[in-house]
Amino acid sequence: MLSDQIQTQINRELGKYPANQKQSAVMAALRFVQDEKGWISDDDMADIAVVLDMPQMSVYEVATFYHMYNLKPMGKHMLTVCTNISCMLCGSAETVAHLSKRLGIGLGEVTADGKYGLREGECMGACVDAPMFTINNKKLCGRLTNEKIDQILAELDKQ
Amino acid sequence: MNAPILLNTSHFEQPWTLGNYLKVGGYQALRRIIESKMSADEIIAEVKLSGLRGRGGAGFPTGLKWSFMPKNYEGDKYLVCNSDEGEPGTCKDRDILRFNPHSLIEGMAIAAYTMKVKVGYNYVHGEIYEAYERMEEACEEARKAGYLGNNILGSGFEFDLHNHLGYGAYVCGEETALLESLEGKKGQPRFKPPFPASFGLYGKPTTINNTETFASIPYIIREGGKKFADMGVPNSGGVKLFSVSGHVNNPGNFEVPLGTPFKKLLEMAGGVRNGNKLKAVIPGGSSMPVLPGEIMMDLNMDFDSIAKAGSYLGTGAVIVMDETTCMVKALERLSYFYFEESCGQCTPCREGTGWLYRIVHRIETGEGRPEDLDLLLSLCENIAGRTICALGDAAAWPVQGFLKHYRSEFEYHIEHKRCLVKA
Amino acid sequence: MINIEIDGKHLEVENGSTVIEAAHDAGIYIPHFCYHKKLSIAANCRMCLVQVEKAPKPLPACATPVAEGMKVFTASEQAVKAQKGVMEFLLINHPLDCPICDQGGECELQDLAVGYGGSASRYKEEKRVVLPKDIGPLVSAEEMSRCINCTRCVRFGIEIGGQMELGQAFRGEHAEIMSFVSGTVNSELSGNMIDLCPVGALTSKPFRYKARTWELSRRKSVSPHDSLGSNLAVQVKDNRVMRVLPIENEAINECWISDRDRYSYEGLNTSDRLTKPMLKQGGQWQEVEWQVALEYVANGLRQIKSGAGAEQIGALATGGSTLEEMYLLQKLLRGLGSHNVDFRLRQADFSADGKQAGVPWLGTSVAELNKADRFLIVGSFLRKDHPLLAARIRSAVKHGAQANIIHSADDDLLMKISNKSIVAPSAMVASLAEILQALATEKKVAVDNSVQPLLQGVAASATAQAIAKSLASGERGVILLGNFAQQHPQAAQLQLLAQNIAALGNAKFGFLGEAANSVGGYLAQAVPGASGLNAAAMLAQPRKAYLLLNVEAELDTQNSQQAIAAMQAADMVVCMSAYKHQGVEYADVMLPISPFTETSGTFINTEGCVQSFKGTVKPLGETRPAWKVLRVLGNLLKVQGFEFDSSEAVRDEALNGVDVLSKLNNSLQGLTVQTVSTTGGLQRVADVPIYASDAIVRHSAPLQATQDAMAPCALMHSDEMKKLGVKSGDLVKVNVGQGSAKIKVSADDTLPDGVVRVAAGHAATAGLGAMFGSVTVERV
Ligand SMILES: Cc1cc2nc3c(=O)[nH]c(=O)nc-3n(C[C@H](O)[C@H](O)[C@H](O)COP(=O)(O)O)c2cc1C
């Protein structure tokens, strides 16, 4: 079952689209679920299909097409590092290496305590701030150095 | 240097507020066309006069695009802004969204007035959530102040704008994939024709422009198309935001007139880092062919100059590479990107992008074969121009560009199983 | 019309068509995979790239509209280079093991690769592996590495089947065709995806690895399972049916067949096929020679005739029997002096008999359904009873037609329904009356006197008014009475009302024929006429002898409990059947007769199209075609006019050279109507599930493994369940008439109040009485 909060969020989102085009809200609905639970389960997708009156398979197509949706838990703080060209030129390999060392996990992995997840991302559209990562797809941290990364991790550790 | 046009609020501490936007003449253009009942033809003529070409990559004349919308169509029509900026190297639209959201809203409202559209969508790249939130707030602000809604400035003109957040698919920057995505589907591009102007969002006539394109509109209407055009050079009217990234001391977005020499732009970005030698530049976002530094140093940043040199102005994203760059590694990363981002719909792109990447990857890791380079070029020919959308071309062009100018580096890799640069 | 040129050939083609259509019409083949004339255009495979004069790049012929003066080159250097390039890409990740692939020999990729593929692969990397999927008992998705992502299967599901069960998940090279959470594909049309799949990714699960396609011979046949008469290619190896495929017939089944048509053959060679004549002697079944069995039957009939009178003999046939079989059955009966013959085994109301102007039929051609703009569908489990007619109506609705429904169940028809009135069976007459009333008001005309009594005190509901408005606003309306309406105890009144609504609404009206020979049975005269007993009367007033042709009395009748009782009480029951069924408990003689694949015969479909077919394999064991068995019986009983030497001769006599269409007429005149008051309490709603509709499908193991073949439950609205104090999953005792059954109860809130839905045609509910009427449910 989708929580009341998600229902409310979806309803607000539905206001953006014509009444007979509920499916347009599917990307937002999946995002709300992920924001609340950290990932999206098959049951969540089936629930969304009912709410938006669309085929379950259509929801699944969308959830697997867009790479920012997590179809498995990715940790409380999911860090997505851009490794595309501008970031690569500015040392994203070092960013990944430093994070790996600090967290003890590789790309696509989650720490044993479930606190951190590490992924590789494609161009985030913020290339002048290279190198960078996002936290939970929400907050973008750029012009990273090892010291800056350590600071951010220290902040996150407290949460 | 003139005062900025696109980022004209940047001197304020909070450049994004409605109040600050109004201080620099914001919404005057919208008010004027409404109050003077300016006709659609007059507005389109002004936009044509400005020489404004689409800032999303293809450089299509904006005034002409607007004139394609059916005029006497009964029923819904839509306006869509493409803020799905994900072309590697490009991050100019993000600054418009973050720092001058009302210029986009005003630009879209003017477009909506011109094309008699009541609803618009702004599709924002998933990774820049903060910009999406900023846009949501700005739209709310504009609604409250009567710049959006069903009675804009008390005139009865009706237009509302909604933001839609993407979630990690580069291909959704392609306009028809974006429409599919807005409809709540996978972002798989549509075959054209029919074009969006006749069959767009929800099957209705739709006009799609890039963020920067729309954000240029208020100035053009306020100050006149000619003034805008004159700032640039023939066939490349106006000013443009260039994102300069990579091996420079001071990466950033720079608003300069089209036709500005690359040398000057590089200077604005603080020059090549550590005083290194410039090796190569991708002048218009990762999909465009790479050009050697020496060629770039003599070029001006406008559509025609870059095209003459064998590349394209694209999105105006300038990726700078210094002498330490391994071109094989750079191409490997780019090829990986197109492989990752192919939507998987059409055969040449779905199958070809992975093949390209795997060959370049082999070369990079010392497993290259002498015949690989010709194979790469042959595959590029079989991909480019054979696909539903231009992502196929975008995957092929970098390969062709890198091999055209840096073939010997690839050959060295194949022969010596290691990198020339680090040797 | 516009002028174009393809490969130098001048063509005049329709404006709006595509290059591939123009080329194919002109006999110029353009290679393609994703394009299919019945599906939307995807243009994703890129195999059809051709050169077009003035176009800078090759264009996909499937998606490029023709334009005046266009010059197309399908085999120029540019075109062939593009096509070869695409073929190379298609093959890099495709397994190159055609010799072991199930699709080998009928693979579009294999065929084209010969012409467009290179000799040696330039692809030296590892091939992609796509994991197999289990999508149910009918369609195999074992070999998904072979998939070329043409998305024909996905588009078929959405566009023709009406539901998206398969989709393309993930993206780029990882794109995969799959179902949601490994769900099964449950569409009643799913097998068509196999035909559409151009490679060996989706194959027939029952057929997989049973034979190589070139070993099969292909024989034409006609489906016996519904009244459409789909054209079938029955594929045979070693005198055994190995597979069934559609034969394209645009006017009937287009290029599709239902899963029932496709997989019923799996029921043909099961171990409970009856392969020898059998006699019950002293309570023991004995296999006997045909001669012995037939003489026994002839003697028995002679004795009953001379003792109790010929009217003590009754004959029942299923509507899926051939025209020839039914003709000879009635001729035999009438020769003996009895008119007790009928094929309308599930019908309850025969009051239209004698008042019907002609043979009841669809009232329109099948193809015209696609063009109708308004539908009123009364009492039909449309999707399951008529899978392909449903698809045609779905297509019409997709193109803007409005579908209105009156029924006692609200199954998802997978199409947009404009208005629906879901009521208990007893309220259906009133529902139709309301529509008539509303339509008369809408059109400001008076209704015919004959139906006035049904309009007494009727006030049109909002739904009825909406339906009336919908019908009034159309130009090509069609009113269809489904199986449920035909089986309804007030079927004639429903017909009369429909006729009047059609007259006021300028619509056509007709019957969705229940069985393959619903029209043919009338033309074969397998109906009692004025002097005989109809099917229901023959069972309500038991006879001393019954001849059953293809009938399993316990499953194929309106009142199965009563039918079983009648059979058990009779002196002689002769089962002519392909199977040993429950008949062994009440029959005295079992005569093995041929199913449709083993005999020649004729079906006349619901639009009146006469389709004769030949046997495709030799009869199994000592099985004989029923027309031959009946002919010999006629000879033994010395009935006149039984000298037929072919089924064609029987058919020609039955049809007597008369144009079939001239005999079709749905008009009902002189019916006296009165309103019936119903007593309170629960009423039964009985469907005949799609895979319970006849003996062959009931024996097909793959069909019986589908979701549609699940054991029947007592379905009811949860409010009714609350009143009874039962919950889903509880075992209950259901009582109908003299009989009862213990089955599980399950909630279905789409049902109207006051009904219990219990399927017929299944052993678990065979003990129940009539398909309509009161029912009680008790906790156990
Ligand atoms: C693969 C691909 C990605 C694209 N990405 C973007 C993008 O991120 N932003 C954008 O404005 N246009 C993008 N485009 C171009 C759009 O399709 C379209 O041409 C543009 O939005 C039109 O706006 P304009 O005329 O104002 O430039 C992309 C095109 C392709 C083929």
Ligand code: SF4
């Ligand atoms: S070129 Fe690539 S991204 Fe574009 S439609 Fe084809 S498969 Fe999709």
Ligand code: FES
């Ligand atoms: S048949 Fe035209 S692209 Fe597939």
